[in-house]
Amino acid sequence: MSRTSNGKSRASGRVTLAAVAAHAGVATMTASRAISQPELVSSLLRERVEKAVEELGYVPNRAARALASSKSNVIVVLVPSLSNAVFTAVLAGIQDALDPYGYQILIGNTRYSDAEEEKLLNVYMQSNPDGILLSGLSHSKGVEKTLATSRVPVVSMMDISTDPDRVSVGFSQIQAGYQMTRYLLDKGYQRIGFMGAQLDERTIKRQEGYRMAMAEAGKLDPTLEMMVPDPSTIALGAELVERMHATMPGLDAIFCCNDDLAHGAIFQCQRRGIVVPQQLAICGFNDLPASALMHPSCTTIATPRYKVGFEAATLLQTLIRGEAPEQQHIDLGFTVMARESA
Amino acid sequence: MSRTSNGKSRASGRVTLAAVAAHAGVATMTASRAISQPELVSSLLRERVEKAVEELGYVPNRAARALASSKSNVIVVLVPSLSNAVFTAVLAGIQDALDPYGYQILIGNTRYSDAEEEKLLNVYMQSNPDGILLSGLSHSKGVEKTLATSRVPVVSMMDISTDPDRVSVGFSQIQAGYQMTRYLLDKGYQRIGFMGAQLDERTIKRQEGYRMAMAEAGKLDPTLEMMVPDPSTIALGAELVERMHATMPGLDAIFCCNDDLAHGAIFQCQRRGIVVPQQLAICGFNDLPASALMHPSCTTIATPRYKVGFEAATLLQTLIRGEAPEQQHIDLGFTVMARESA
DNA sequence: CTGAAAGCGCTTACAG
DNA sequence: CTGAAAGCGCTTACAG
Structure with missing residues (x-):
């Protein structure tokens, strides 16, 4: 009806709340409330606004x-x-945890780079987020500073911290590395290698757990560790198992820091006629879908990754509401999946 | 300096452009320009603003x-x-295509549901997007209507359209299904089955291509098709190969609508002692990393998915700038990867 | 339950 | 090259 259009308007051309209100014959304020807090508006006016919106x-x-x-x-x-x-x-x-609450999720892919993480965070801070979910416990000084000055609630995912100033949801990466190695030791393997790639925080911690268990058993030997900075891929697992098999005499088992590497290693052994686990045992980490189904099936650590996301997002909402969380650090645990490959 | 703080302010507490301008001793307008269009501001003032920002x-x-x-x-x-x-x-x-241009990417996961797609689009329209990238060519009426009335530039990804009112980047899913089947026929396989899951647009089109090739060869037989609505997983591939092998006499090859199913099928054959490809040939679609490395390696169709994203985003930017694209429909093609499994 | 006024923090459209 | 004014489309904070 009352379409104000003088040539020099900056209006976007979109229908505004004011237009809806005019159409419904109410004040803009009433239209706003009818949409956001309908229980505060009489049903008569509410219906008129809803009709106008439509x-x-x-x-x-x-x-x-x-x-x-x-x-x-x-x-x-x-x-x-x-x-x-x-x-x-x-x-x-x-997403499942946040979906019912109408949040908009801004996903940033840091590509395993602290610098990229800092850059992304700074850009996303322009959107004035209500809350932030971070992966891992270690971040750049710049990130720490931004978070400290902004006072936006933050939950760290994937590992568990003990820092009273932090909130975290995950499981102990070190403990998981330790338990996987203990499993291999208990099975009687003597010379257990460690295959690590990417060298991100989680790889390093799993390696730390591996070392703890190996040292405890009096079997720690740095020459059994193969650490490369390349991204973890199936192809890399195939390549590294070849190198380890050739250069580490007596090697009878390999703990791969994740399933991609382990799958590649198993495939390569099949191709080369190395019998898994009799000649060489292989295990991975994460329990990806293929691990249970490939042949031989892949011994690994099942990690509660979906739950980590769900619980972290739920906890973040608690913080956003300004409530104190029941637990500041939630340990979701992990499970050793004993299968055919080790 | 001039911190105006009367108790009833609605200010967020964040540092504003006005505060930066005051600190630098310039007008807000100048501070705005120094940040967004620095070339329009004298270096003297620009530096003062930059210092204030810092x-x-x-x-x-x-x-x-x-x-x-x-x-x-x-x-x-x-x-x-x-x-x-x-x-x-x-x-x-x-992301790689858009990164240099400072766009914020809002990622929506439709979970293969047209209704979910419509819901997500409606929510995201509230953010007044400059452009939209959609997967596939077929959408709900509601989506079509929203796009038509909003006049926001849209590029469809994954398939190629011929509609002059659309813009698309991808490859012909039908042709790819046809070529994969022709490859199997040329290899001499007689009773070639089709394994399809999810039943999304792309699965249906690959099946259509399969049927075209089979009909052409006089070998079309609907009893060789196994179509289930469940999500495509490795586990499902293992299950379906079992059912197909048991219920389709003389079956000598299976075209799986994607690699997840194919990998599951290959694993299951290994487990059951069915020799691939001698007793049963298996091929997939997409060329996931494991396909080249598993044993036997998996015959499949390599799809230019990274490039689809990159080119679609590049094309979208052209549309956003209001320019006419050189080509409205970009066919990026595909490649049959002949390997060991078929 | 309803509404008129002011303001959120920027940029546009002018003017000089 | 610089700036004062107005406005984007909503919600807050009041008042009635």
């Missing part, structure tokens, strides 16, 4: 709402990889 | 910028899955 095809402007309310309803999630099935499962858990 | 730790408010400029710098991407490596590769391509 007829005009009104779409709320999120930027305007965020600016006026200084609540963005945005949650930032930073993960090291999107191609790694572990983190897509974490994301699924986050 | 000293105050200014973080721009993206909502305010979006509202004032009615440019969101947001690009919406809707994919059917985040756990499927195909779409994470597409996303990587999109």
Whole structure:
């Protein structure tokens, strides 16, 4: 009806709340409430507003709402990889936990780089997020500073911290590395190698657990460790098992820091006629879907990645509401999956 | 300096552009320009503004910028899955193409549901996106309507359309299904089955290509098709190969609609002692990393998924700038990867 | 339960 | 090259 259009308007052309209100014959304020807090509006006016919304095809402007309310309803999630099935499962858990609450999730892929993480965080801070989910416990000084000055609630995922100033959801990467190695030792393997790639925080901690167990058994031998900075892939696992087999005499088992490497190692052994586990035992970490089904099936550690995402997002909401969490650090544990390959 | 703080302020507490300007002794407008279009500001003032930004730790408010400029710098991407490596590769391509231009990417996971896609799109429209990237060519009426009325540039990914009102980047799913089947026929296989899951648009089109080739060869037989709506997984491939082998007499090859199913089928054959490809040939679709490395290696179709994302995002930017694209439909092709399993 | 006014933090459109 | 004014489309904080 009352379409004000003087040539020099800056209006976007979209239907505004004011237009809806005019159409419904109420004040803008009433239209706003009818949409956001309908229980505060009489059913008569509420229905008129709803009808106007429908007829005009009104779409709320999120930027305007965020600016006026200084609540963005945005949650930032930073993960090291999107191609790694572990983190897509974490994301699924986050989405399922947040879905009913109308948050907009901003996903940042740090590509395992602290510098990239810092860059992404700084960009995402422009969106004034209500909360932040981070992967891992160790971050750049810049990230620590940004988080400290912004006072936005943060939950760390994948590992568990003991820091009273932090909130974390995950499991002990060191303990998991330790238990996998103990499993191999208990099975009687003598010369157990460690295959690590990417060299991110989690790889290093699993290696630390491996070393603890090996030292405890009096079998620690640094020449049995193969650590490379390349991204973890099946192809790399195939290549490294070849190198380890050739250069580490007497090697009878390999603890691969994740399942991709382990699968590649198993495939390569099949191709080369090395019988797994009789000639060489192989185990991995994460329990990806193929691990249970490949032949031989892959011994590994099952990790609660979906649950990590779900619980972390749930905990973050508690913090956003300003409530104190029941637990600041939630240990979701892990399970050794004994299968055919080791 | 001039900190105005009367008790009833609605200010967020964050450092504003106005504060930066005051600190630098310039007008807000000048501070704005020094940040967004520095070439329009004298170096003297520009440096004073930069210093103020640094000293105050200014973080721009993206909502305010979006509202004032009615440019969101947001690009919406809707994919059917985040756990499927195909779409994470597409996303990587999109991110690499968009990264230099400061867009914020809003990723929506439709979970292979048209209804979910419609819901997500409606929510994301509130962010007033500059452009939209969609997966596939077929969408709900609601989605079509929203896109038509909003007039936001859209590029469809994964398949190629011929519709002059659309813009698309991908390859012909039908042709790829046809060529894979022709490959099997040329190899001499007689009774070639089709294993399809999820029953999404792409599965259906690959099946269509399979049927074309089989009919052409006079070998089309509907009893050789196994179609189930469940999500495609390795476990499902293992289960379905078992059913097909048991119920389809004389079956000598299976075209699985994707690599997950094919890998599961190959693993299961190994477990059951069915020799691949001598007793049963298996091929897949997409060329996931494991396909080249597993034993036997998996014959499949290599798809340009990273490139689809990259080119689609590049094309979208052309549309956003209001330019006419050189080509409205970009066919990136595909490659039959002949390996050991078929 | 309803509404008029002011303001969120920026940029546009002018003017000089 | 610089700046004062107005406005983007909502919500907050009041008042009635």
